[in-house]
Amino acid sequence: MEAFQWQQARSPAEAAALVTQTTAEAMLTLQDTPIAQQAILVKAGGVDMLDLMKEGLVNPLRLVDVSWLAELQGISRGSDGSLRIGALTTLAQIAADPGLRQSHAALAQAAAMSASPQIRNRATLGGNLLQRPRCWYLRSAAHHCLRKGGGHCFA
Ligand SMILES: Cc1cc2nc3c(=O)[nH]c(=O)nc-3n(C[C@H](O)[C@H](O)[C@H](O)COP(=O)(O)OP(=O)(O)OC[C@H]3O[C@@H](n4cnc5c(N)ncnc54)[C@H](O)[C@@H]3O)c2cc1C
Structure with missing residues (x-):
């Protein structure tokens, strides 16, 4: 997993203002490109997000942690x-x-x-509602599939 910045959001409005794209959008870009490495993404429990990062499927500049927002x-x-x-x-x-x-x-x-x-x-x-699909090809860094901006759905 690549190094990344961490920011604790103080309100839902602040989180919304900080985040630059959705995880689905971030996954559309090849992860070794500069644009992919500028992504600022939301993290809640982190169960899916950290899986995606460990697999090299997203490589954000920063995670905005919303997990403490009482609202x-x-x-x-x-x-x-x-x-x-x-x-x-x-x-x-x-x-x-x-x-x-x-x-x-x-x-x-x-x-x-x-x-x-x-x-x-x-x-x-x-x-849970926003987790990326549990497709083997989508979650394989070796397959640049349709949902990651490739030209083919291997499934
Ligand atoms: C071993 C294992 C078994 C599992 N089994 C099941 C199962 O049986 N059934 C099932 O349905 N799921 C299952 N899951 C999936 C799991 O439930 C989800 O990964 C989890 O709910 C994601 O929640 P999270 O808070 O950790 O999200 P995170 O990982 O923090 O975020 C997931 C995505 O949602 C976005 N996001 C999160 N919260 C917000 C918000 N408030 N606003 C905007 N964007 C947001 C993030 O940007 C990210 O794209 C399983 C996962 C694992 C690892």
Whole structure:
């Protein structure tokens, strides 16, 4: 893994202003090019992001850590019965929430059955929805596939 800078975001607005592109966009550029090495990307739990970095699939200049932002955490209900799940809510919190287990049993069960206890304690809902596809070719540095700006889908 290449060296990178680390910055703790103090608010969602600051994080949004700092970040230069999405991880999907960063992966479209060959990782040894200067433009790829200027990327400033969001990191939540870091489960997927650090995997991508260790495999050399993204090589950001800086990670903006949002994992401490209170505004993006927790599960709450509005007076009209609407449900809000913050992007930083972990899969373990979703799996264990008594209200969700009652009202959204499929979601709670899916969270409970994903990955392993260690990963569920770290992995966030936002990161889960935004993780890159679990395609062998996409995650192989040796294959410059369609989703990485290549001309061919090996799958
Ligand atoms: C061994 C293993 C088993 C797994 N099993 C399962 C499984 O059974 N089912 C399943 O669904 N998943 C599974 N996963 C995937 C795992 O759930 C995700 O990697 C995890 O949820 C990512 O969350 P994170 O907070 O760590 O995201 P990060 O790694 O921090 O980020 C992932 C992506 O989301 C973006 N991102 C994260 N948060 C935000 C935000 N708030 N705003 C904007 N962008 C954001 C990041 O920029 C990055 O592109 C598994 C992973 C591993 C390693």
